Amino acid sequence: MGTKQSTTTRPTTPKKVCLVSGCGRPAMARGLCQACYAAARKKIAAGHETWEHLISLGLAKHAAQGRRGVFGEALARARREDDLAHGKAVKISTLR
Numbered sequence: 491m492g493t494k495q496s497t498t499t500r501p502t503t504p505k506k507v508c509l510v511s512g513c514g515r516p517a518m519a520r521g522l523c524q525a526c527y528a529a530a531r532k533k534i535a536a537g538h539e540t541w542e543h544l545i546s547l548g549l550a551k552h553a554a555q556g557r558r559g560v561f562g563e564a565l566a567r568a569r570r571e572d573d574l575a576h577g578k579a580v581k582i583s584t585l586r
């Protein structure tokens with residue numbers, strides 16, 4: 491019997507390369523590789539650089555926040571509903 495090798499082990503993910511020219515390492519965060527990301531964070535922490543500036547130079551990307559955005563929206567909605575329910579409860583309790 492021939493051995494069938496399925497390609498399920500590794501889904502084809504588009505390889506992203508670090509935005510820093512000449513780096514060539516795979517990007518892991520904000521379009522930067524681990525080393526460049528760490529270096530950028532160090533500069534930013536020291537106050538020598540900002541993400542906005544790096545993004546404007548094309549040396550970084552905005553932090554991925556799509557998932558957080560959806561969660562935040564749901565959370566805000568839930569909170570609003572909770573506030574409404576709370577307001578109703580307060581109104582009812584004050585009426586009585």
Ligand SMILES: [Zn+2]
Binds near residue numbers: 515526
């Ligand atoms: Zn890099």
